[in-house]
Amino acid sequence: TKRYSITLLPGDGIGPEVISVAKNVLKLAGSLEGIEFSFQEMPMGGAALDLTGVPLPEETLSTAQRADAVLLGAIGGYKWDKNEKHLKPETGLLQLREGLKVFANLRPATVLPQLVDSSTLKKDVAEGVDLMVVRELTGGIYFGKPRGFGTNEKGEDIGFNTEVYSTHEIDRIARVAFEIARKRRGQLCSVDKANVLEASMLWRKRVTAIASEYPDVELSHMYVDNAAMQLVRYPKQFDTIVTNNIFGDILSDEASMITGSIGMLPSASLGESGPGLFEPIHGSAPDIAGQDKANPLATILSAAMLLKYGLGEANAANRIENAVLDTLNRGFRTGDIYSTGNKLVGCKEMGEEVLKSV
């Protein structure tokens, strides 16, 4: 038996519910492939703030750093919304990404045939959408310095941030994206604002340079405003998208909504080495927390990404992915993806049905 240690970060809102379901699925899929997991559950986000006064306790980070992979539920909630910046749940998430050095954020947006009607896009536009946003996650305006508050030459208060990318940061995220595009349909679209921003000009130059290492991948470039339009107009034109931290934040959320089922979408954040961070793209949904209404499938599919990208256990990952499809085919739906004719279930029951299919 292979053994892996997994840090679980349930977080806030619906986080604990979906993590508890995903943990069981991970266990079963692993055991059927001769894999054994040890789990360490650690506080993070608002839960950690309440418990320890900080959104990412040192012990949580160091435990995560020593793990083979990290599975996160969701963080945040009204309760901590007015906190100062260093006491926001979100700040804990940014510290976790930085602490794990996970610079490559993979966000698939796939329209499953079973759920095509959930999209607000017309059926012929939505069906068959299968794209992957590769977002740079530890650089750019999220982390750039200088940042802060001050006064300008006119004596007015200002707030400022720095968008900055180095060749090294661009090259490594570009390579991740080219590798992924190569394993998909061989098309990579790099999104920037190179007609205005110097940081984007360097981005475009380096991505173009790295392309020579991947002659089998077709590279194109698109301005971010146009990309925001094209995702609505004709999302099927995209295979793999690579972009910076802030554009990736915006475009991956837009792409996810185009699928109409963000309760279904997982994500993976990977570094050069060390544990990856895996989490559903949805938020903590405080309004339905504790009511057994959450859709656990995004977290379950995040566990599948953990197996595939984090541990290289493709067989166990496929088991989970197939189990999710099978459960959908058997008609089980949580409220967010329910349509008449299907069977409405809660978070726990959905988890049990997936277990039956693993």
Add this chain to the structure above:
Amino acid sequence: TKRYSITLLPGDGIGPEVISVAKNVLKLAGSLEGIEFSFQEMPMGGAALDLTGVPLPEETLSTAQRADAVLLGAIGGYKWDKNEKHLKPETGLLQLREGLKVFANLRPATVLPQLVDSSTLKKDVAEGVDLMVVRELTGGIYFGKPRGFGTNEKGEDIGFNTEVYSTHEIDRIARVAFEIARKRRGQLCSVDKANVLEASMLWRKRVTAIASEYPDVELSHMYVDNAAMQLVRYPKQFDTIVTNNIFGDILSDEASMITGSIGMLPSASLGESGPGLFEPIHGSAPDIAGQDKANPLATILSAAMLLKYGLGEANAANRIENAVLDTLNRGFRTGDIYSTGNKLVGCKEMGEEVLKSV
């Protein structure tokens, strides 16, 4: 008779075609309301580059500055795409905005009942969408300093830009947005990334402060990633959106595509005083330039915004808006908005039909 001087900047691609049509509509609508125009046509963008070597000749800027309003067609094209930054058509546009000090960019996105089928969104999601994006246009990361290229402490090349806003810049764009929301449905949604960026924290603080001057307007705040989702999920929730330069660039384009008819959408850019800049939001469409295929309605509606917001001539503006609706009701369509059962016309003929309805 009232007299106004209008600077026309036809620009590149389909720009000259749509400007020539809009000019005639402007003339007629004006004359019916006792208004006379003098027009000065000046080179700008790629056309100016070819003629004078720079994308915004001094004479073009100074003529525009002396005018009562400026109507722009479109700029850019493949020919100049590889130019260095200071020789790009886009740079001319940024210089024009800066030179005219037009800090408030108004971008309506309206789904006309006649064109609801053009949207890629389902009919019940698209119909009735009527929102206005108020984008800050002369600040933020587009103009912030320092910017450029350099090396970091590790000796790697870097490209960098500065996102910066002052209280003064935020306050004035907020007031424009509150005024507009007040004349619309009284709802203003301010979009930022205040959970991460200091520039956004100051933005949120100041917009919240200015709200006390507008007790009749309901203010809400939304993160930019969520806004990109909500525009796809349920665009009817929005009345007026106010946001910074780069988020406004992305979200206004996304919103325009949601209407499905970007060939229909005008924009206005206004300053504290001095001439406003009015332009269709579509680009120069080099692939159909010179073929009499362009949809002139966005430019015609920009001329209506020019009358309304630039000159305070609401009657003449209404004439044009009604003429456009009437022309659509009579079934005339350019290729981009054509559907069976309607009459397909070119750019010129569309212009002539609008003239009949003015």
